[in-house]
Amino acid sequence: MKRIFVAMAALLASLSMSAQQNISFREGKLVSPQVNSDRTVTFRVKAPKAKSVKVLADWEQNDGQGTMKKGKDGVWEYTTPQLTSEMFTYRFDVDGVVSVDPVNPFTRRDVGNVFSIFYVGGGAADEYQVKNVAHGQVRTVWYHSNAGNADRRMNVYLPAGYGKTDKKYPVFYLLHGSGGDENAWLELGNISRIMDNLIAEGKCEPMIVVMPNGNFGKQAAAGETAENLNYKPMMTKFLPHYKDGLYEMAFPEIVNYVDATFNTIADKQHRAIAGLSMGGMHTLMIAVNYPDMFNYVGLYSAGVDFTQINMEAIPAYANLDGKLSKLAQSNPKLFWIACGNADRLMPFNKQLMERMNKDGLKYTFHESSRGHLWCNWRQYSLLFIPQLFK
Structure with missing residues (x-):
């Protein structure tokens, strides 16, 4: 027994040394940044x-x-x-x-x-920090998509106090851009920190925030699917179902799952949707195809360049002017568009606003500086979210 104990101790010591070498501590006096x-x-x-x-x-x-x-x-x-x-x-x-x-x-x-x-x-970055306030929670959930014939992953932010009573909450659906996934708004957008801080400061209503995966040809973020590490992160245009409208038309599956799973106020007046870049395109098409689903719509540097696709050949995108007119008749409380003055997508956003003018759809436009950057999208959220559910 003594020999076995000594051998095991030696093995554990060897593994410990190996682990420490693998960790490669970087201690020293060098400070950066x-x-x-x-x-x-x-x-x-x-x-x-x-x-x-x-x-x-x-x-x-x-x-x-x-x-x-x-x-x-x-x-x-x-x-x-x-x-x-x-x-x-x-x-x-x-x-x-x-x-x-x-x-x-x-x-x-x-x-x-x-x-x-x-x-x-x-300034703005103060809202991205963890402060001494009540904190919400983020749940990673899977819903089944009949349209996609797969279980699909999304993240859901629940405000502080959720579940302690029977209180029901409005829901904000927040969509990522090309190359992003359900983790993007948490990791690059700092959205859970933003929500904690805005709610604690009384700048916005407590709400649920749903962050789905908009790459409809994939179940989840790279490394989180059945493919494991064989699926490397890539721009969505290289994946199946890019701009074919299937994700937008199947979006009620997500809304229905959220309403069935969480304490939501399940009506148009208490739903909002926004997205950046590709997610802005998704947001627009979801809103126009389901005009009675969302009362607040936000487009952040929306990828509304329609020159590369045959719009009329895709049911989700066809008859856009007619759908914009129908959305105008449904009278959403807020349709908010933001784009940077150096963003290559600015001309396409202006063209969209010209169509909206003709189709009678009212909107608010915010022009920022700079281009297609996360700094803009985080700051757009600081402007858009406080306007919701008032």
């Missing part, structure tokens, strides 16, 4: 043999790029101009090899790329 009091940010990376190092990011100044300078200790450094309050993503380019910041453990995946992140406070 360093968010300074003046809203500038300093980046550092140790690469003594490198010849050129850049930081590639999504802030506005200098197109989000910064050339780093090498110090005597082999540490490259760069300090940004003063930045606005936001969550930013970035990576390092070391002699043409692009990677995350090796001393920053906080990352986000966007489509198939992984980025390091940081926050600059004093």
Whole structure:
């Protein structure tokens, strides 16, 4: 017995050492990123043999790029101009090899790329933080889609206090863009934190937020399907059922599941829907095909470029002007459109608004700066959500 015990102890010690080596702790004095009091940010990376190092990011100044300078200790450094309050993503380019910041453990995946992140406070990003407020919960659920002949995954945010009484809540359906999935609004949009904070601050009504997977040819996010790690994240245009209208026409399956599963107020007056980019296209087509389902509609940088498809050949997209007129007759309380002035989709959003003018559908338009970026979509949510269910 003693020999067995000693052998097992040696094996466990070996596994422990192996695990520690695999973890590769990155302790040291190097700090990156360093968010300074003046809203500038300093980046550092140790690469003594490198010849050129850049930081590639999504802030506005200098197109989000910064050339780093090498110090005597082999540490490259760069300090940004003063930045606005936001969550930013970035990576390092070391002699043409692009990677995350090796001393920053906080990352986000966007489509198939992984980025390091940081926050600059004093504005919008304050709503993306975990604060000392009552917190809601996020449930990951599966519903069966008869149209898709599969079980499909979605995330549902439930506000603080949900389930403690028989109280029923309005529902906000929030859709992702091409390359996204049911996790996108949680991970890149910080939506659960935004909801916790807006509700606690009295800026919006307590509500349920439903985040489905809009890639109708897939059951769930990459790594969460029966294909496991064989399904790599990719833009939706490379997947089955892209812009064929099947997802939009099958959307009542999601609404019916939510109403049957959660404490909802199951009527038009207490339902809202919004989406970014491809999700904006989905939102538009769901709203016009089901004009009595949603009282609040939001398009964030909507992917309403109709030049690449034969609209009349697809039932969900056919007779758009007639459907817009019918939606106008149903008189939604709010139809809200937002787009950046540098977004390539701005001309198509303007064309859509011209059609809406002719078809009598009233809307509110918000023009922001910049282009097709998560910073805009997060900030659009800060503007749109407080207008719901008033």
